[in-house]
Amino acid sequence: MYYSDEKNVQIIIKILKIHGIRRVIASPGSTNITLVKSLQNDPYFELYSSVDERSAAYLACGLSNESGEPVVLSCTGATSSQNYFPGLVEAYYRKLPILAITSTQPVMKVGHHIAQVTDRSIFPNDTVKLTVTLPIIKDEDDLWDCEMKVNKAISELKRHGGGPVHINLQTTYSRSFETKELPDFRIIQRITVLNKFPELPKGKIAVFVGAHSKMTTYQSEILDQFCAINNSVVFCDHTSGYKGKYRVLFALVAAQNLFNVSDNQPDLLIHIGEITGDYFSIKMAGKQVWRVSEDGEIRDTFRKLTYVFEMPEEQFFEYYSKGKQGNAIGYLEECKKQLNKISIKTSDLPLSNIWLASKMSSLIPEGSTIHFGILNSLRSWNFFELPDSVESASNVGGFGIDGGLSALIGASLFDKNKLYFGIIGDLAFFYDMNVLGNRHVGNNLRILLVNNGKGTEFRQFNNMAAQHGEAADSFIAAAGHFGNKSTSLVKHYVQDLGFDYLTASNKEEFENVYKQFLDSKITDRPLLLEVFTNSDEESDALKVIMNYEKSMKVKAKEITESIIGKGGVKMLKKILK
Numbered sequence: 001m002y003y004s005d006e007k008n009v010q011i012i013i014k015i016l017k018i019h020g021i022r023r024v025i026a027s028p029g030s031t032n033i034t035l036v037k038s039l040q041n042d043p044y045f046e047l048y049s050s051v052d053e054r055s056a057a058y059l060a061c062g063l064s065n066e067s068g069e070p071v072v073l074s075c076t077g078a079t080s081s082q083n084y085f086p087g088l089v090e091a092y093y094r095k096l097p098i099l100a101i102t103s104t105q106p107v108m109k110v111g112h113h114i115a116q117v118t119d120r121s122i123f124p125n126d127t128v129k130l131t132v133t134l135p136i137i138k139d140e141d142d143l144w145d146c147e148m149k150v151n152k153a154i155s156e157l158k159r160h161g162g163g164p165v166h167i168n169l170q171t172t173y174s175r176s177f178e179t180k181e182l183p184d185f186r187i188i189q190r191i192t193v194l195n196k197f198p199e200l201p202k203g204k205i206a207v208f209v210g211a212h213s214k215m216t217t218y219q220s221e222i223l224d225q226f227c228a229i230n231n232s233v234v235f236c237d238h239t240s241g242y243k244g245k246y247r248v249l250f251a252l253v254a255a256q257n258l259f260n261v262s263d264n265q266p267d268l269l270i271h272i273g274e275i276t277g278d279y280f281s282i283k284m285a286g287k288q289v290w291r292v293s294e295d296g297e298i299r300d301t302f303r304k305l306t307y308v309f310e311m312p313e314e315q316f317f318e319y320y321s322k323g324k325q326g327n328a329i330g331y332l333e334e335c336k337k338q339l340n341k342i343s344i345k346t347s348d349l350p351l352s353n354i355w356l357a358s359k360m361s362s363l364i365p366e367g368s369t370i371h372f373g374i375l376n377s378l379r380s381w382n383f384f385e386l387p388d389s390v391e392s393a394s395n396v397g398g399f400g401i402d403g404g405l406s407a408l409i410g411a412s413l414f415d416k417n418k419l420y421f422g423i424i425g426d427l428a429f430f431y432d433m434n435v436l437g438n439r440h441v442g443n444n445l446r447i448l449l450v451n452n453g454k455g456t457e458f459r460q461f462n463n464m465a466a467q468h469g470e471a472a473d474s475f476i477a478a479a480g481h482f483g484n485k486s487t488s489l490v491k492h493y494v495q496d497l498g499f500d501y502l503t504a505s506n507k508e509e510f511e512n513v514y515k516q517f518l519d520s521k522i523t524d525r526p527l528l529l530e531v532f533t534n535s536d537e538e539s540d541a542l543k544v545i546m547n548y549e550k551s552m553k554v555k556a557k558e559i560t561e562s563i564i565g566k567g568g569v570k571m572l573k574k575i576l577k
Helices: 007-018 033-040 053-067 081-094 140-156 217-230 280-285 313-319 330-341 353-363 376-382 404-412 426-431 433-437 464-472 489-496 507-517 535-546 548-576
Strands: 023-026 046-049 071-075 098-104 130-134 165-170 189-191 205-209 233-236 247-249 268-272 288-293 305-310 369-372 391-394 420-425 445-451 500-504 527-532
Touching (some): 007 033, 033 098, 053 071, 217 313, 353 420, 353 445, 404 433, 420 426, 426 445, 433 489, 489 500, 500 507
Parallel strands (some): 023 071
16 A cells, blocks of 8 residues: 655545545546545545546535535546536535545646646635645645645535535646655644543643633633643733733743743643734644634644634633632742743833833733734733733734724723723834824823834844844835934824823933823823834843843852852852753
């Protein structure tokens, strides 16, 4: 039993077998030789031949309806796939699980008058539920892409009542059939309330919450209960909407250059919520990931997904908490211990968004809401916790800089008796500044504008544009626009629109004004505080905060040397070894 060496073919066969799909109706051709011969060589599969693809599709309909199981179709290039259409329409309206695999030459040839190459990128709406094109696998990214698409396609066959699905399979016409055993590829199973739930694996379990609406009291309570029973933690950022007992804002630890991921990495990470703005904590994925979402979509953020639970998250946590009790906090204490090791001194940080966050995060008035701009503002403030009663959000859905102010002001319209804060950089501010002239803007609005005169993100030491230094300013970081850090432009604009205006260009000036900005009372007018920083110090601040663990170790070494000398340190190291 030998398989084609084409990896995309191997992935299809492996996942078909995992799902118990064995019946195949093959039509003749060249581009599907690698698939058909591989299937033929495996006695697991039950193959039938049909010259006419139109008839083959109807054969599949009858076979699927009678057996109650999915049936695979395989055809070659040219017009063969279009001849599946009538049968696929039949399958679509009867919800029959037919998997049409149409083999093709590389799709880059489409449109270049190459014989037998047709465009299969679009199918009529009522022929298939889903269509995917598999890559020719050349590297790890191609492998991941192929695994995801095959898992999506095959799991879609019976989802929401079932129906036909299309896979467009590119081939290199490999003549090699030397693979004796199929490799292990990632299999993703979709679980609904009708399925048997898998057992939780042994070891550490964590929950990762991406962007999430404010959790209801019950959502928070059932998540707390799950954590208490299973000794879990909940990794959050300022878009997660969870303020329960097991919340851990872990970005500060995960950002450390000397951070050893294995120290507190879970064996299972349960992923809820949507896109996260905490890039650092993504590395906490662990050995495998379970995704829980009502949409049931395969979203492999961490590239370790094994299960998708298509259900409300409350239902998931209820199942794994039912009939159990616990009050475990061991994992939580381990994570908090790591956090407490990194004690940030504001004096170590230059004037920057990070420094501003370190000064103000704990002082945001109780019961208020705060919005963060993309990306430097959100990242900077994710290093520091907010008061429990403060709600927070950021436009991480589309992750653009274009609507931060508008989203903030939209939120502020909901409750005129509540303060709404916005932290935003200059490019994002000027992009959306017209909304400040909206006649519905209320006096419950506070805006912190961090003006460094450019997209400072592209001047951070760890950004790929940093290698170009100041040359990146002109066209990558878009420096010099909007008054080029004018001290009067924003001032006159917002004052003329009825705002109070404060400003600071150094730490001393900031100390004189920030308390007014954080006043818990709603004043007669909305307020904007403009703080002028520079990109070099913004980058230095990020570098300092990402190397705090290193600096602490250096300081510890210096202190030890001052007490017992360098020779004593060397001797101590030998003893410890």
